[in-house]
Structures are given as structure tokens and as C-alpha cells.
Amino acid sequence: MATEAEAQWVLTATGRSPTNIAVIKYWGKRDEALILPVNDSISVTLDPDHLSATTTVAASPAFPSDRMWLNGKEIALSGGRFQSCLREIRKRARDVEDEKKGIKVKKEDWEKLHVHIASYNNFPTAAGLASSAAGFACLVFTLGKLMNVNEDYGELSSIARQGSGSACRSIYGGFVKWCMGKNDDGSDSMAVQLVDESHWDDLVIIIAVVSSKQKETSSTSGMRDTVETSPLLQYRAQTVVPGRILKMEDAIKNRNFESFARLTCADSNQFHAVCLDTSPPIFYMNDTSHRIISLVEKWNHAEGTPQVAYTFDAGPNAVLIARNRKTASLVLQRLLYCFPPQENDLDSYMVGDKSILSDAGVQSLADIEALPPPPEMKSPSQKFKGDVSYFICSRPGAGPKVLTDESHTLIDSATGLAKGV
């Protein structure tokens, strides 16, 4: 039995994981419990400075149960998905020794030790920006560090997959492919890195967070409905996506933006098409999403070759991937012209890499008002003030990392509780 002094130690690890945006979409599971998809998918990892989850995990013999805090609020850990990830990591735990603190944990001890988890996102949760992808990737990655897990990233991605499918792709930076796998137990359904974040560093990513008044269908229930009712989904998964995956890998390897953009837009639209082909139909895009697509399509058409690709996840937000910083600033001018801010605060209308504003020649609200109508738009062009909540400017980014600086720790090692709660 542990002495009082032994019982009071708290061992912590802190990590940070990026979110990711699929350019060939994952939609539909062939196994609900194991989260096995009906097709491969490919994503780009976003710069964790702009969109990421930070998580501290702590273990102590003093903890009577597993507990978790998300963005400062305690949440139930009863969900099967958390438990799956915890169980898989505990299985692979090894001996840990912290000489400085004088703590020794034998690998067989981990089964008995409870954990506390504190996590926060540096971007809005449940705004359709893949917060669960970043969150589960970070949980699995950081638990692995805490428990000295030795497995390769592929196996970690396979564990993260069981928390949230797309989380498996947030285990790597750059461009990442989730191979659907063939095995019934899901052991070969994992992510691989196609290229790292330095391979195609011209790309600029602008996210338009679109105001949504309608309640969204969750991805989990939406996918299930699509698998059960859409006649088009299996054809997409079995016949259309495999060819697109090959072409997309090729486009990424060769930095062929034209092919990349065409595939990205077409696949986003096809994902929303199978949502619409579901009974009852699922609408994630709204009129604002449609207007942003039209704006991009018109401009790309006027340029003769794609300058910007768009993709939409399970919500109305537009993710625009620009060929380079110049085209990003030009599409931003168009976006700001059509969707001026409702509030008189430019600073909160552009977050992430704010320097894109000066590239676009916009330093003030007056500069937005002075923007000329884009030549390819029919005059008089309509403006839709307030239809975009704000923009985020980002870029392809790196994968998860350990934060060793104590200032990042989200759990108080004295109390074992989330800080500031």
C-alpha cells in the first residue's frame, strides 16, 4: 500500500495538436464502433499557432476516478470513445521514472492509475472546425507521452481514430492520408504522412466562419443516416474516391495547384451532394456558403486557372486554400468587399495571421468600405454585412508536439485539478 507521501505525487505531460481539414472527404463508416471509414481521405494539417488543442494529462495514485475538463468546464468521461482511447494507451504503457520528482511507475501500475485531463482549443469549439480531431489527437499523443508509450505514429493514429475518425490525420503535420484499411479489427486503418509542412509552404489558408442560425446535424448521426439511406454514397466511396485519392497524392507531390484545387472543390461538393441525397436530407452549407463558392468560382474562371480552392466540412464555414500569399490577399479583398464586418472592430474580424490584412491593403474599416467591386462581379454587386462572423488566416502546419515549458500546463500538480477552475 502506498504511503501518504507516495500517494500525493502527480505526474503530468502536456501536448499540443493541430486540427486538419480534409481535401478528399471522409464521410461514412463501415464500422461504427471501431470508426472505420468507407473510403480513404486526405487532409492538410493547419498551423497549430492558429487552430490547435492543448492538453495536459495527469496521473496520481490520489485520483479516485478519471476526470476531464474541456475549455475550463468539467465534462463527463463516460463516452465510449474516450474510454477506447484510454484503454488502448494504457495497454501499451511502459515503465516511467521521474528522477527529479522521485517517482517510479511500473508498466503494470498504469492499469490501476486514474487520469485527469484538461484540454482547451485556441479556436471556437463545435464551430465546425474539427475541434474533435485536434482534441482526440492531442489526448492520445499526450497520454502516450505520459505513459511512455513507444508505439510509432501510425499506431497512435489508429488509436486516435477510435476517438474521432478524422483525429487520426492530426497525428502528422503537412498533408496526410488516412488509409481506410481492410482488416475487420481496424488495425490497418491509420494515417500516413504524404509530405511534411515544408513541402508546399506557399499555400495560405483563409477560413470564413459563417454565422449559422440553423442547428447542425452532428457528423456522427449525419454519416450514419447517409450510409443507411443515400444510394449515391457507396458509388462515391467505391468508384469515385479511389481515383481521386491517386490524383490528389500526385497533385500534392508535384505541387500542382490546378489539379489540387479542382479535386478539392469537386470532392467538397460531392460530400455535400451525398448529404443532400440522404433521407431526410442534410444541409450543411447555407446561402452564405453558396455565395462564397460563387465568388471563388467566378474569380477562378476570370483568371482562367484556379487561384483558390474551397472546401466545406460539416457546417457552413468556408475553408479557402490559396495558391500563394498574393492570391490569398486578392481573394480576401473580394471576401471583405462582399462580407464587410457588422461590428466596428477590424481586429476581431481577422484572427490568426493578421498580417494578411496589410497584404490586402486593408488597415481600417474605411479601407474595407473603399474596396472597389471586383471586376469579374456583375454590378451592382450585393454586400452581405454580418453574414461572416470572422476570418482566420493560417497555413499548413506541423504535427503534435510536447510542451515542456511548465507555463503551458493546464493541471495544477499540487491539487491535480484543472487550473483556474
Add this chain to the structure above:
Amino acid sequence: MATEAEAQWVLTATGRSPTNIAVIKYWGKRDEALILPVNDSISVTLDPDHLSATTTVAASPAFPSDRMWLNGKEIALSGGRFQSCLREIRKRARDVEDEKKGIKVKKEDWEKLHVHIASYNNFPTAAGLASSAAGFACLVFTLGKLMNVNEDYGELSSIARQGSGSACRSIYGGFVKWCMGKNDDGSDSMAVQLVDESHWDDLVIIIAVVSSKQKETSSTSGMRDTVETSPLLQYRAQTVVPGRILKMEDAIKNRNFESFARLTCADSNQFHAVCLDTSPPIFYMNDTSHRIISLVEKWNHAEGTPQVAYTFDAGPNAVLIARNRKTASLVLQRLLYCFPPQENDLDSYMVGDKSILSDAGVQSLADIEALPPPPEMKSPSQKFKGDVSYFICSRPGAGPKVLTDESHTLIDSATGLAKGV
């Protein structure tokens, strides 16, 4: 050579043709010139009292060229589609004798005689309500009468098809199937009547004409883009639709509303899905369309079995087909609750069969304001004043007919010109 007296005769015929709404959609041509579709389709013909075209055709040796007036304005007749219909009818023309007027036209004379055509729609043109279907069906039907064409309705439908694909289905009342046919020359691509308008006379059709600020893609160019770019279209046409056609025929024959409604909604959504799967994507439905779908889906779900089916053509307008008059009045209450009129004029907010308003217990604007929120909606329910322009209440109706009463004639037999121009 004709004498002066002979040269002055004007022979006229006037007909009226209904519009139709597809419940299994036609989208995509396998032959652009002949207008041959990639799949069969099925439609319901609407009551011509509410949505129809009326057309007068006139022939005279005094006419130096073919001319046409649509809704009182002269339009160019140069389009290949008009010419195709005219040519095909002229080929089949027979001897005509009007003993009263003392006019005799030999069948070989028709090739040399020019025609004047005047047509008007009793509903808004180009509002996405199949005005071209009614228009071309009426043109072919009425030209056939003028020229004493003896062909059966199947062959007339095949000629109307060359004006506007869906026009072939407006040659019959009730429920109509357009058989895509197999022949390269299109000779077997024609409409057949499944049942006449008396077979299922419980049905009530409510059309919500939705305000649209966006320019629509024309059906012709939209279809072409879908055929060229959507990977899902051919799968829909070859694999999904054939099964649906058989089930829909069965549902109609047995008046199985549940099956009818499920097929109608699913096929409308799939048509819009392949539009979305097009590059660049085509959006015909807008947020108001989506809200009407949600309203119907929620109510049908609450009832446990479908009470109302929805279908959308190439525009944002909702066509709702109610099981019977009672369910029509209940869905109308819900529609009026969510979409109250913007103008203070109830009379122009419901056209067609206005008696549906009293069935719904609505006699005044105050009655609309007093409508309780539908129990299946989450409170507080949102209202969207002005998002619907007006409603039309109709029912399944009869096919084309000749109007013999001279008061319906749209061409002045003295001048040979459209009346009131």
C-alpha cells in the same frame, strides 16, 4: 396565284395545355439536338385552371414569315427548337376545309404557309414553374389542330419533346411517364399516360413561390454541365432511377401515398445532389427551400408517416403534394406560420384554389398572426416574413384541350396579329 380575297383569309386554332411537375426527375440529355434524356421520368399534370399556357396559332397566305408573341410581346422565332416543332407538325399536316369561311388548304400547301403564334401563361413565366413545358406542349397540340394532324398523342409528345424535354409530359393529364427510349433518332422517346386525373383526386398541390435574389442557371446549360462533369449522374440515371420508376408506377397505381412521398422527396433531393456534384456546382435551392423541407420533414416525422411530399425543380420554389385536403390545410397553417406575407394583402398571397385558406381557418392577416406554433417545432420558432412571394393551390389536372369559344382567341383574325399588341 391567289386572288386578293383568297390571300386575306386567316385560319386559327386555340388550345390550352397544363404545366407538369416531375416526381421522378429528368436531368441530363444523351442527345442535345433531339432532346433525349438519360433516364425515364414521371410527372403529375397540374390543373390548367391554375397553371397552363393558352396558345392561338394562325395561318394565312398573307403572312410573309413566321412570328410569335409571348405574353403580349413579340419574340424571335429563330430558335432551333421552335423550328423543329413547326417542321415536324408541317410534315404531318393534312387537308383542311372550313366550309363556313370557305377556306380550303391542301396538305401540300402547309409547307408554304407561314404561321403566327400568340401564347400566354396564367402564371409567372420563368419563375421555375415549367412554363416552357406548358408552352411547347400547347404549341404542338394547337398547331396539330390547325393543320388537322392525325397523329396519336404519343407522337405529338415526341414532337413537343423537341421543343422542351418536359413538354412531352404535358400532352396528357394525370400521371405521365416519359419513356427515354432507345432509338438514336428519338422516335421511341415519348410520353405515356399512367393514370388520368380522376384516378387519385384526393391529392392537393401547394406551390410556395420563393423569393430568389440569385440568378438561376438555366436548365439547358445546367444539365449539360452536369452530364459533362458529375461523376454521380450516370450512376443515378443507370442504376438508381430505373428501380425508382417501377416503384413510383406501383405507388401511383395503388394510390400508396407513403411510397409516393418517399420516392418523390428522395428523387428531388438526388436531382439537387447531382447539381451540387457538378463543376462548378449548381445551387437551385436556397435557405428558404431548406427551411420548407425541414418543416415538412419534421411534421411527417411527428405524424409517423408522410402526410406531404416535396419536390423542387430548377429553382427555389417548393411544390408540396399533400395526401388530401385535410393534410394540405394543416401544412398550409405551418407554412403561413413560418412564412407570413410581407404585404398586407392576403388575397394575392394565395392564388389558384383560394378555398384552401378557409380550410386552414385563415380568413385574414390577423388569423395568420394568431396561428399557434406547430407542436413539432422547437420553440421559439423562427418566422421568415417575405421569404415566400406567394402560394398557389392546385390539384392534378387534365391534358391539353381545344378552346372553341372565340373569346379565347389570342390572334385577331382580321389583322392576323396578337390581340392587344
